[in-house]
Amino acid sequence: MTQSTTIRVAVAGAQGRMGREAIQAVTNAAQLQLAGALVHRPGHEADIPQTSVYTDPLRLLETEKPDVWLDLTTPESVVGHVDLAIEHGVYPVIGATGYQDADLERWQIATEKNDIGGLACPNFALGALLMMRFAREAAKWMQSAEIIELHHDQKKDKPSGTALRTAKQMETDYEIPIHSVRLPGLVAHQEVIFGGTGELLTIRHDSLNRESFMPGVVIACERVIRLRGMVYGLEQLLW
Helix, strand or coil: CCCCCCEEEEEECCCCHHHHHHHHHHHHCCCEEEEEEECCCCCCHHHCCCCCEECCHHHHHHHHCCCEEEECCCCCCHHHHHHHHHHCCCEEEECCCCCCHHHHHHHHHHHHHCCCEEEECCCCCHHHHHHHHHHHHHCCCCCEEEEEEEECCCCCCCCCHHHHHHHHHHCCCCCCCEEEEECCCCCEEEEEEEEECCEEEEEEEEECCHHHHHHHHHHHHHHHHHCCEEEECHHHHCC
């Protein structure tokens, strides 16, 4: 696929809040084209205009033949969806949680075998990626740190993938406690608090709405087709 070719994107989890934002973002992106939407149950077709809506992922893949599979579904379904996408030679962009390291290793082998790439993204927000990068740098100089992550009360995983990845990237020789908050009214927020001799440093990122994730979603869908093998973290494509 040449870089000038329009990239056809199937959106799985299209009836969710992230999915609805992604439908709009893909539709508005010059290099992307919406190639179908997957919902868990029928009856929501009117909410997803200008594309074909499916409840069967296999039928969507075989009928629409997308280039990219953007998965924003649930921990219960994401692994099966990604397996199917790779099997059909479709590049997965994974925004859902629920997969394990063993799944990433298996997808690495499968994508290489099919000569395609894939991208797993714990967080699409560009500001959150910068927050993690700054935290990694600060960890080299500060004596201790703790992470507080705050999300809406419908988020199932705890702690968040972003918090876990932040702690891992900081590469400290001390344990970094992670505190999780789940409350209505929140979207996605995280702060890393560093303690030093007579000083504190706080690095914080706030997603105020789900639109904040969409520039990263578009970048992921545009750039995944350059990859061969699985990549973990959108930041790997940015710097």
